Amino acid sequence: MFEITKVDENRPLNFMKLSTPTAILSVILLLVAIVSMAGKGLNWGLDFTGGTLVEVGFSQPADLAELRDVLADNELGDAVVQNFGSSRDILVRVPPRPEMADADSVGDNLFQLLRSEVDSDLEMRRVEFVGPSVGEELAEAGGLAMIVAAICILIYVSFRFEWRIALASVIGLVQDVVMILGLFSILQIEVDLTILAALLAVIGYSLNDSIVISDRIRENFRKLRNTEVPDVINISLSQCLSRTLITSLTTIMVLFTLLFFGGQMVSGFALAMLVGVVVGTYSSTFTRTTIMVALGISREDLMPPEVEKEGEEQDNLL
Amino acid sequence: MVIAVILIGALYALPNLYGEDPAVQISATRSGEINTTTLQQVESVLRSESIEPRGISMEDGQILIRLNSDGAQLAAQDVLATELGRDYVVALNLAPAQPAWLAALGGQPLKLGLDLRGGVHFLMEVDMEEAMKKIREQMVTEVRSSLRDEGIRYSGVEEDGNDVLITLRTAEDLEQANNALRNTYQGYTTDADGDSNSLRLEMTDEYLQETRVNAISQNITILRNRVNELGVAEPVIQRQGQDRIVVELPGVQDTARAKEILGATATLEFRFVDTENDLRDAQEGRVPFGSRLYDVRGGGQQLLENRVILTGDHIVNANSGFDENNRAQVNIQLDSAGGNMMSLATRDRIGDPMATVFIEFIATGETTEDGRIDFERVEEVVSVATIQARLGSNFRITGVGSPADAQNLALLLRAGALIAPIQIVEERTVGPSLGAQNIRDGLTAIVSGFVLVLLFMGIYYRKFGLVANAALFTNLILIVGVMSLIPGATLTMPGMAGILLTVGMAVDANVLIFERIREELNEGRSPQQAIKHGYDNALSSIADGNITTLIAAIILFAVGTGPIKGFAVTLAIGILTSMFTAIIGTRAIVNFAWGRQKRLSKLSI
Numbered sequence A: 001m002f003e004i005t006k007v008d009e010n011r012p013l014n015f016m017k018l019s020t021p022t023a024i025l026s027v028i029l030l031l032v033a034i035v036s037m038a039g040k041g042l043n044w045g046l047d048f049t050g051g052t053l054v055e056v057g058f059s060q061p062a063d064l065a066e067l068r069d070v071l072a073d074n075e076l077g078d079a080v081v082q083n084f085g086s087s088r089d090i091l092v093r094v095p096p097r098p099e100m101a102d103a104d105s106v107g108d109n110l111f112q113l114l115r116s117e118v119d120s121d122l123e124m125r126r127v128e129f130v131g132p133s134v135g136e137e138l139a140e141a142g143g144l145a146m147i148v149a150a151i152c153i154l155i156y157v158s159f160r161f162e163w164r165i166a167l168a169s170v171i172g173l174v175q176d177v178v179m180i181l182g183l184f185s186i187l188q189i190e191v192d193l194t195i196l197a198a199l200l201a202v203i204g205y206s207l208n209d210s211i212v213i214s215d216r217i218r219e220n221f222r223k224l225r226n227t228e229v230p231d232v233i234n235i236s237l238s239q240c241l242s243r244t245l246i247t248s249l250t251t252i253m254v255l256f257t258l259l260f261f262g263g264q265m266v267s268g269f270a271l272a273m274l275v276g277v278v279v280g281t282y283s284s285t286f287t288r289t290t291i292m293v294a295l296g297i298s299r300e301d302l303m304p305p306e307v308e309k310e311g312e313e314q315d316n317l318l
Numbered sequence B: 001m002v003i004a005v006i007l008i009g010a011l012y013a014l015p016n017l018y019g020e021d022p023a024v025q026i027s028a029t030r031s032g033e034i035n036t037t038t039l040q041q042v043e044s045v046l047r048s049e050s051i052e053p054r055g056i057s058m059e060d061g062q063i064l065i066r067l068n069s070d071g072a073q074l075a076a077q078d079v080l081a082t083e084l085g086r087d088y089v090v091a092l093n094l095a096p097a098q099p100a101w102l103a104a105l106g107g108q109p110l111k112l113g114l115d116l117r118g119g120v121h122f123l124m125e126v127d128m129e130e131a132m133k134k135i136r137e138q139m140v141t142e143v144r145s146s147l148r149d150e151g152i153r154y155s156g157v158e159e160d161g162n163d164v165l166i167t168l169r170t171a172e173d174l175e176q177a178n179n180a181l182r183n184t185y186q187g188y189t190t191d192a193d194g195d196s197n198s199l200r201l202e203m204t205d206e207y208l209q210e211t212r213v214n215a216i217s218q219n220i221t222i223l224r225n226r227v228n229e230l231g232v233a234e235p236v237i238q239r240q241g242q243d244r245i246v247v248e249l250p251g252v253q254d255t256a257r258a259k260e261i262l263g264a265t266a267t268l269e270f271r272f273v274d275t276e277n278d279l280r281d282a283q284e285g286r287v288p289f290g291s292r293l294y295d296v297r298g299g300g301q302q303l304l305e306n307r308v309i310l311t312g313d314h315i316v317n318a319n320s321g322f323d324e325n326n327r328a329q330v331n332i333q334l335d336s337a338g339g340n341m342m343s344l345a346t347r348d349r350i351g352d353p354m355a356t357v358f359i360e361f362i363a364t365g366e367t368t369e370d371g372r373i374d375f376e377r378v379e380e381v382v383s384v385a386t387i388q389a390r391l392g393s394n395f396r397i398t399g400v401g402s403p404a405d406a407q408n409l410a411l412l413l414r415a416g417a418l419i420a421p422i423q424i425v426e427e428r429t430v431g432p433s434l435g436a437q438n439i440r441d442g443l444t445a446i447v448s449g450f451v452l453v454l455l456f457m458g459i460y461y462r463k464f465g466l467v468a469n470a471a472l473f474t475n476l477i478l479i480v481g482v483m484s485l486i487p488g489a490t491l492t493m494p495g496m497a498g499i500l501l502t503v504g505m506a507v508d509a510n511v512l513i514f515e516r517i518r519e520e521l522n523e524g525r526s527p528q529q530a531i532k533h534g535y536d537n538a539l540s541s542i543a544d545g546n547i548t549t550l551i552a553a554i555i556l557f558a559v560g561t562g563p564i565k566g567f568a569v570t571l572a573i574g575i576l577t578s579m580f581t582a583i584i585g586t587r588a589i590v591n592f593a594w595g596r597q598k599r600l601s602k603l604s605i
Helices: A016-039 A064-072 A103-117 A132-160 A163-187 A193-223 A229-261 A264-294 B002-013 B036-048 B070-087 B100-104 B128-150 B171-181 B205-230 B255-263 B279-283 B336-346 B403-417 B432-485 B493-522 B527-559 B562-594
Strands: A051-057 A080-084 A086-094 A123-130 B020-028 B053-059 B062-067 B088-096 B119-126 B154-160 B163-168 B188-193 B198-203 B236-240 B244-250 B267-273 B291-296 B301-311 B315-322 B328-334 B353-367 B373-386 B394-398 B422-430
Touching: A016 A163, A016 A229, A016 A264, A051 A103, A064 A080, A064 A086, A064 A103, A086 A103, A103 A123, A103 B255, A103 B422, A123 A132, A123 B432, A132 A163, A132 A193, A132 B422, A132 B527, A163 A193, A163 A264, A193 A229, A193 A264, A193 B493, A193 B527, A193 B562, A229 A264, A229 B432, A229 B493, A264 B432, A264 B493, B002 B432, B002 B562, B020 B036, B020 B070, B036 B053, B036 B062, B036 B070, B062 B070, B062 B088, B070 B088, B119 B205, B119 B255, B128 B154, B128 B163, B128 B171, B128 B205, B128 B336, B163 B171, B171 B188, B171 B198, B198 B205, B205 B236, B205 B244, B255 B422, B279 B291, B279 B301, B301 B336, B301 B353, B301 B373, B315 B403, B328 B336, B328 B403, B373 B394, B422 B432, B432 B493, B432 B562, B493 B527, B493 B562, B527 B562
Parallel strands: B291 B373
Antiparallel strands: A051 A086, A051 A123, A080 A086, A123 B422, B020 B062, B020 B088, B053 B062, B119 B244, B119 B422, B154 B163, B163 B198, B188 B198, B236 B244, B267 B301, B267 B353, B291 B301, B315 B328, B328 B394, B353 B373
């Protein structure tokens, strides 16, 4: 029988001993993330900035300098040209042209231009055009989605557990999201709609983690009546440890295959999720439990209500 | 129950194994009709070109020809398009190759998103401000003329937002104006202010809403007609939000051409019917001077005067309704210039028939010398009605047939008007090679990720791991089955990522249960009890965790567009199916395998 940890209830791993160092680590990492986001900013993708993106396949390896010259000669000097995946695949980005009435034709024209001047066998792989107003709306909707998700989850967890746990969960989520975005800012990886999807999936994943742990903490509070709060948390974390590690491991496995085989379109997504799974596991193990203790969680908060009403004691139902 | 659900899931996932045949789909334009004669014609055309179809079927007014190869598909489209002419649209398509019994059960393969099958996605914005502006100007002119008609003097009539503000000189004028204008204009309420001697005509919210909805639906109708001309199989044209329209054209690569065709406008003309000359003479070639022969939609011809009474850009609104005798009618509202023209023209022509001519520009499929798309102007008479009285800016056409006909005519009249211009605000085109590559990449990732997780679970949990693996495999089948079953669900690239992610996360439920069982065993419980407690204790965490992820997926669905929605859908479906397979499914297997052994001393976990 393989096992990652064999937990002896009398000698659990002391996670709470690490709460001060991890809190300091969290603060440092968050500061780095915030400073980077404030300084360098995020590399917003086309979905949010608006503009035009053209991905083309050349019949032979493309000469980027030549391409830039051709574009500069045709009033497209502000276009960004880069390889995408292979030396034959080229991605051209053109910033938004709000003054143009037919801004949506920039992509078509660019493709025709490259076909006539550079490579007559040019293959059109992808053309995307996002109007500036649409970009703004998507950014707003994205931000709103995060906030709504956080609030919904806060309500649900408060209802199922207790407000201290809910608040700790949401703070953990904020930490997850800030750290992912911070890394994306430091590495200047493009943030597009798939990253937004990844962030929401991370929220779901990280929360799942912390709910499993919180559930265990509640159970142990009720079972181990004479144990100190930090010890209860240590026991709970130790009991959950192998589950936490295994689930993270399987998720990381599939994310790696996505990163390596899934192609360019989902690589940003896979990376954001990978970081998210690691950070999420970290924050549900350390950050959230530390915050729970700091908020003064006690046994009484998690005891079943004295007078049992119909539906109040839901553990046996769900 | 478990077995039934799995079987149904597998049944509906099954069509995906059969793949798709290249096919040619023929549908009729308004002037054409699909019937058995067309079918015979198609058969003989294919025979003469010695193209061997795999099957020909006719349903829902469409003919579907399945072919053996992509080459035959292109050849068939080419020859059929030439032979059948412009009454029919011949489009390339892919037809599911599943056996008939599966199709009869409603089985359908997964619908692929544009990022996987290639095509264009347009998001168009309807310029509401422009539409409202036209209505406001119209209202101001109308109020002015009706005040003049009533002999009420005013010092000003002007727009104020969507309202019309009338300032009068005296309190008596105000009262008169109020009496005259109250209940005259549908969609407006009057509000008199005695202090400033002003009268406000306020546009009601319902009317504002109605105007917006009309503008959108009219543009959707126009776009749908245009798209039909493009010969695209399974286009999507739908409203999104307040004032946007999504157009998705699978398989279309030439976006420039698509845009030109979508941008072409239809228009409308009112003309008198030439009653002095004989229609039959004209049909035999003796067309009188000053008149022209027009085709009537649905068959036949009419001889119309060359003089145009009015063009469609004067139409502000058109609605279908009922007259006193409960017969269908169409109410038409013109702007004031149009009203004057109509009034002048119809003054001495009461009793004469008037025809409505619908004009559209249809792409011929050829390009002009300077590389633009060549359009042909097609004119058709859509209605002929007798003028009963001198017409003004508000008039109606009665005797238009059924209510549906009236509705159609109103739609066409509005279509001729095109009160709200449209602009492309988002465009995403994916080439076929990228689409194919995305499918390949996605499948590779899913298969390798899946195999890795299977191996890991098998090694780590041994026999119980195999149970979890069976659940995982079933889960995958169920996701595919459910997605094939739901009409709106399409598989996109992020959706494939979502499937893979659920594979990774779905094992979580089993990990939770199995870890719990191990714990219970360590605490010294008997295997049977350990299994029972393991499942019971893990249940609440699993449910809570999945519900929160479901919340995130629902929010993502509400916010996201296109491919991202696809991700949200697969994630949500994956969560639901995985809860089913991981909890109920595995328990059934575990009970079956270990539940009967009375004396169980050791578990393979």
